[in-house]
Amino acid sequence: MRIGYSFWGFLGDGVTDTPDGGRSHRRTLIDALIGSGHEIVFLQADRDSDEAATALPYSWEPEGFPEIDALMLEWRWPIQGRNTTPCGTPGHTCDLHRQTDLVDHYTRGGLPTVLWDKDRQLPADDPLRTQPAVVVCEAALHPSPGATSLLFPVADHALDAADPQALAGGDRRWLLTYVGNQYDRDDCFNSYFAPAAGAHADHLVAGKWTETIAWPHIRFIGRVPFARVAELYGQSLTTILLLPHRHLSAGQMTQRLFEAVLAGCLPLCPIEFRSGRSLVPDRLIVSSGAEAATIIGDLAEARHAARADLLAACLEQLELMRVSHQVRTLDEILTSTVVTR
Known part of the structure; x- marks a missing residue:
């Protein structure tokens, strides 16, 4: 499958002044997904290149809406003074705006979507939880009702x-x-x-x-x-x-x-x-x-x-x-969601 993957952070070492803990496991998951036969295109800004001057062998399309078979979101939430401000405001980041556009275009259009709520910030009554094409995942042994366990992966x-x-x-x-x-x-x-x-x-x-x-x-x-x-x-x-x-x-x-x-x-x-x-x-x-x-x-x-x-x-x-267990979970989710679409 061609998976559009949305995350706000880094795949490499990135920069010091950032709270991105995903650097320890994000690339592990991406490489394992690619290794299992999926194609990945990243849909947010290439911060590795833009901020850390690091060129990595992946594909980015931070604008527009490329053809994909499924969408995977590392869920972003409103952070006052950062991603809730108008574009161009000092300190503004466009992660939330871009995520909203992706959800409006792909998810609300019925495309299979994996919403990985890595910090358990998605409200319990958020309408996305009831969308038939959406599967909410949490990195928890005991995820919220209706959510699926997808743990942070180790290689x-x-x-x-x-x-x-x-x-x-x-x-x-x-x-x-x-x-x-x-x-x-x-x-x-x-x-x-x-x-x-x-x-x-x-x-x-x-x-x-x-x-x-x-x-x-x-x-x-x-x-x-x-x-x-x-x-x-x-x-x-x-x-x-x-x-x-x-x-x-x-x-x-x-x-x-x-x-x-x-x-x-x-x-x-x-x-x-x-x-x-x-x-x-x-x-x-x-x-x-x-x-x-x-x-x-x-x-x-x-x-x-x-x-x-x-x-x-x-x-x-x-x-x-283990990452192979997490990829197996994602394969099962994506297969069942595509079949029932």
């Missing part, structure tokens, strides 16, 4: 090549690290990361955190280039998977899980995360910041073999996020 080859013995080695300069932005994570941060960091001075937080006065003891270093994410995790013993409540309650895990594990960094998961034991070993499920601090201390003293065993268990549970 098959990355899982197949991962060696827990090798991953458990190396110098772990930091006992605890978090890489990611503040957005809606204050509650989780207060409950887990802040107390654990208070017990372990060797910690850091990388990302956009603008309101930090409540945590004077935390080492915030600001945003880092995307290429540095794996490096930081590779220097860290543990991370804590900080998530907004809407993700905790739906069992929606971000890319932070496999970014950490594939760098040998052990992920501690809050007990509030629904069905957390499906993705993280029981030993790494924590019910408080104090418990997280204790586990981090124990892991710092643990033998190499014990950490390797935990990483092996983490890798085994990442099978749920």
Whole structure:
């Protein structure tokens, strides 16, 4: 099938000052779709070229409406002062305008559409949910009623090549690290990361955190280039998977899980995360910041073999996020939607 794919972000490393977490998995999914026989054309601006001066071997048609068999949207929502302003306004981005045009032209015209609501921002009563040609997907173990689970994908080859013995080695300069932005994570941060960091001075937080006065003891270093994410995790013993409540309650895990594990960094998961034991070993499920601090201390003293065993268990549970599984889900969705069109 020829799939028109709409996303606002990057396929390569992009630029530092951007909140695009999709860089860790978007190209993985695209390459797997192409590898399974689909043709992909991107329908938003080529930000890799426009902003990062990176030429990539894909096709873009950011204007007009090319012939496609199906539309796939990484769902965009209104962000005041950014994509809700008139075109040409300083700081304006056209992602929402372009998405609206795509939906009006393709989706409302009956074209099969996969709406991937990656941040769970689509209102429960949005009319698109009842359109016969639309399938809503969420990156959650327990998606909203009527939605389908499509998890953030990790590359098959990355899982197949991962060696827990090798991953458990190396110098772990930091006992605890978090890489990611503040957005809606204050509650989780207060409950887990802040107390654990208070017990372990060797910690850091990388990302956009603008309101930090409540945590004077935390080492915030600001945003880092995307290429540095794996490096930081590779220097860290543990991370804590900080998530907004809407993700905790739906069992929606971000890319932070496999970014950490594939760098040998052990992920501690809050007990509030629904069905957390499906993705993280029981030993790494924590019910408080104090418990997280204790586990981090124990892991710092643990033998190499014990950490390797935990990483092996983490890798085994990442099978749920394997990209070939996600492509199979998309193939089933697209096939059934085209057949019933």
